[in-house]
Amino acid sequence: MKKLRLRCEVSASEEEALRAVLQGPFDHQAEQVIVRRGERLNSSILLLEGLLARYKDLSDGQRQITHIHVPGDFADLHGYTLGYLDHNLITLTPCRIARAPHTGLLAITNRFPHLTRAFWFSTNLDASIHREWEVSLGRRKAIERAAHLLCELQSRLLVVGAAEGDSFRLPITQNQFAECLGLTGVHVNRVLRELREAGLADFRGGRVTIHDRPGLEGLAEFDPLYLYLDRPAN
């Protein structure tokens, strides 16, 4: 909740309204599909601890992860207006979540226009991250993609207090990382070695350590503007 607050200035009465609506917490194991594509929804999920991912499968078994959620993210708030998701939602690690029933969200959106805009902002921020991933997937080379995602995750985790300076836990496999980047696990492995040998960053054993942030950002052409870290006043 503190984490959610950081991104969207919320008044005491608004926070109370939201808190009243939330159910849980609930715990989930890793690798569990939490929401299935197309299934009708009646609540949305706030991630408290762990990592979630949005992904889609192709018929030949390939998978593309389209977003990684960090603690404080409303993972499928868009499901509230969409009714169902176009993608699956899976736990990458063991997770703790809270649920906001859509009836409760409806009540909030009818009574708290400002809080509604804060929610709306949150889904728009997700969309902005999707766009940056499109740029990576479409135009950046493998090593640049990897560097960019590491920069993004470090920035986002720092905001919610889940990074210790230039190091943070990222307990996912190289294959999962590859599924974010539109690459194969084999190639990601090579690229991570390159980053390590260049002294830029080290991702091993479920932990990332960034040794040369400027270098990594330069390689990735990382510009955090799209993360809207200077949250708007509205």
Place this chain on the structure above:
Amino acid sequence: MKKLRLRCEVSASEEEALRAVLQGPFDHQAEQVIVRRGERLNSSILLLEGLLARYKDLSDGQRQITHIHVPGDFADLHGYTLGYLDHNLITLTPCRIARAPHTGLLAITNRFPHLTRAFWFSTNLDASIHREWEVSLGRRKAIERAAHLLCELQSRLLVVGAAEGDSFRLPITQNQFAECLGLTGVHVNRVLRELREAGLADFRGGRVTIHDRPGLEGLAEFDPLYLYLDRPAN
């Protein structure tokens, strides 16, 4: 306006409120940057005629288009909650637009929760399209990406009455098409020839004709679920 209505059931009073807020229409030439990344916004753009694109530039001159807008789309409604855009907005063709000042949108969101949710839905639909593009860019081969985008555009244009059955105007260059697909113009050219020679679709002279929709959809693994064409009841 009729087109907007098709995607979001809007009551008479809501429609009137929106109409009262809209300014314009304004006309723009092709290839004009309408909104620049990072610039503070005080109105959002409703596309009435023509095609707009969201894009980002890289330092080496590469460009990635992250979204194509068709008539009826609110092109930068997300700018209302975000304050500024993370991308540029450009006209691909001559365009006619209307503008919704954010002061007006603020008034609407304070008075019409249901219309607010309709707006919110609209930005969530954009995000869904971003996700599908991530899948294309990350996992589909060049010819599949091209086929998928043609299917998507045909579906979306059909909804707003801008497609004539299996044919529709798409007055953009192969290079611009390539910028959507994360490919080079040269390769798009080859891929379009393949689609033509396979009897699937023909994109030439600013017009697309789909000769074998099932074949094209099969090649692309196109599933329109992500377009939320069965709009939700809320």
Place this chain on the structure above:
DNA sequence: CGTATTCTTGACAACTTTCAATGCGGGTGG
């Protein structure tokens, strides 16, 4: 009618995938 884009094609290069094999480490059962 001439000029500038855009389209088209070929040959070659670069990047990433595929296939295959080996190493590593943690958990489990004997």
Place this chain on the structure above:
DNA sequence: CCACCCGCATTGAAAGTTGTCAAGAATACG
């Protein structure tokens, strides 16, 4: 306690897809 397994990481070699470069053809436009 230790051997065995199994998933994950790592590496090499070969193949495939897409990009780059270059040139000529077609088309649009003034």
